[in-house]
Amino acid sequence: xxxxxxxxxxxxxxxxxQGYDGRLVVIGDEPHRPYDRPPLSKEFLxxxxxxxxxxxxxxxxxxxxxxLLGVRATGLDSAERAVRLADGRAVRADGIVIATxxxxxxxxxxxxxAGVHVLRTLDDALALRDALARxGRLVVIGxxFVGAEVASTAYTLGLDVTxxxxxxxxxxxxxGETMGHIVSALxxxxxxxxxxxxxxxxxxxxHRVDAVLLEDGRSIPADIVVVGVGxxxxxxxxxxxxxxxxxxxxxxxDGRTSLAGVVAVGDCANWYDPRVGAHRRVEHWTGARxxxxxxxxxxxxWGAVEPGVPRPPYFWSDQYxxxxxxxxxxxxxxxxxxxxxxxxDRNVLAVYRRAGRPVAVLGMxxxxxxxxxxxxxxxxxx
Amino acid sequence: xxxxxxxxxxxxxxxxxLDIDPPVSVFHTDDGEVFAIDDTCTHQDASLADGWxxxxxxxxxxxxxxxxxxxxxxxxxxxxxxxRTHEVVVEDGMIYVRVSTEAPNLPPxxxxxLAGGPA
Numbered sequence: 035x036x037x038x039x040x041x042x043x044x045x046x047x048x049x050x051x052q053g054y055d056g057r058l059v060v061i062g063d064e065p066h067r068p069y070d071r072p073p074l075s076k077e078f079l080x081x082x083x084x085x086x087x088x089x090x091x092x093x094x095x096x097x098x099x100x101x102l103l104g105v106r107a108t109g110l111d112s113a114e115r116a117v118r119l120a121d122g123r124a125v126r127a128d129g130i131v132i133a134t135x136x137x138x139x140x141x142x143x144x145x146x147x148a149g150v151h152v153l154r155t156l157d158d159a160l161a162l163r164d165a166l167a168r169x170g171r172l173v174v175i176g177x178x179f180v181g182a183e184v185a186s187t188a189y190t191l192g193l194d195v196t197x198x199x200x201x202x203x204x205x206x207x208x209x210g211e212t213m214g215h216i217v218s219a220l221x222x223x224x225x226x227x228x229x230x231x232x233x234x235x236x237x238x239x240x241h242r243v244d245a246v247l248l249e250d251g252r253s254i255p256a257d258i259v260v261v262g263v264g265x266x267x268x269x270x271x272x273x274x275x276x277x278x279x280x281x282x283x284x285x286x287x288d289g290r291t292s293l294a295g296v297v298a299v300g301d302c303a304n305w306y307d308p309r310v311g312a313h314r315r316v317e318h319w320t321g322a323r324x325x326x327x328x329x330x331x332x333x334x335x336w337g338a339v340e341p342g343v344p345r346p347p348y349f350w351s352d353q354y355x356x357x358x359x360x361x362x363x364x365x366x367x368x369x370x371x372x373x374x375x376x377x378x379d380r381n382v383l384a385v386y387r388r389a390g391r392p393v394a395v396l397g398m399x400x401x402x403x404x405x406x407x408x409x410x411x412x413x414x415x416x
Numbered sequence: 417x418x419x420x421x422x423x424x425x426x427x428x429x430x431x432x433x434l435d436i437d438p439p440v441s442v443f444h445t446d447d448g449e450v451f452a453i454d455d456t457c458t459h460q461d462a463s464l465a466d467g468w469x470x471x472x473x474x475x476x477x478x479x480x481x482x483x484x485x486x487x488x489x490x491x492x493x494x495x496x497x498x499x500r501t502h503e504v505v506v507e508d509g510m511i512y513v514r515v516s517t518e519a520p521n522l523p524p525x526x527x528x529x530l531a532g533g534p535a
Binding site for chain 2: 072402
């Protein structure tokens, strides 16, 4: 198991549940046992829960695994079927699960400038939490979900917050223009400035950041900057290994890679999605939790089982006290209708359709209706 | 025993929330069995009655934790603590719940609210 976060842990659990009784080695580049990442931008950043609350393993759980933590995988030797580690060791295996996740993209030129943060790991969150506790002016670069959640948390902590988004509408990628506009209006509701359609030229400051410089010439004063411009799959270590790469590890509909005995799961894995007839790399928590079941079944049987159709991708976000939930694929929808609630109340159930068939659903503070639609969506698109 | 609702009024695949403190949910599975568990997810404040019922398992509507209706055990994270199960009696078409005397595993935000602290 290369990767010790949710996808790696879920794969380890699946292996034991599906009867694998042999030796199990879990390799992780972070020093921590598996922990839950979604709270890092929310409750953990706000200080309402601590690191112990993030633990994913249960108290009485025993996966009979050997944990090699704090050491990075540097290569995969397909002939030897071995994973090479940064400390010179190598681990030979009959089967390999690749679950190395994704890393936060950074801003070129921001290296070494104090006050500039990304948010991906527990250590990132600890550093940012300490910075936010000192207060001041926060500029978030990127109006996606991580950026929006950081802005929301910082707002509750009393900071002065500005969000800069290069696209004309924040969240238009995952939610489409119409609903992206409605959801990102939560910032303005709370006095957080959202600047859209303007790129970032660079950062001001000698040793410590003091401003974000925009392409239109404006300069936004900043004490803290968070760069939330997406993540890239951590697959450099697989280059030349024979594992086919294409926007992450290229996989079939059950996580199998181009190499026999090797599957990939989680944020680094670009699975074929039979619903859309194309490969889709999904960075959602639920994908990392659910897909290892199928990938492990494929690993143990190698082709002897027919892959099932996974449930439509689902993710959630909490911003300014509003529960945002989304399932399906917004891209390709030709209409969006509000089925319940009113956008102005930030209380909405919206259904995306293509040629009259539902392809995605969005909820704002509508958990009950959302679940009903999410179930319908799974039936409608399977 | 607390009366919940009539069995005939609770279709298979549906749940009924009993508004006691803390709330309890009664589930009617697709196989026709009836179970009662704590309604509040042990991870964060969410109503399991609003969740996704599949077989003898309910998935939290927010963060996808799964609980076994028969035992209350956690089948999928992020929850780590089980929900309580409660005895169900169906008599003359009425569903009754005998609430467990064990202490519930409420999520941190709800537990602090009940204790009178900040929500």
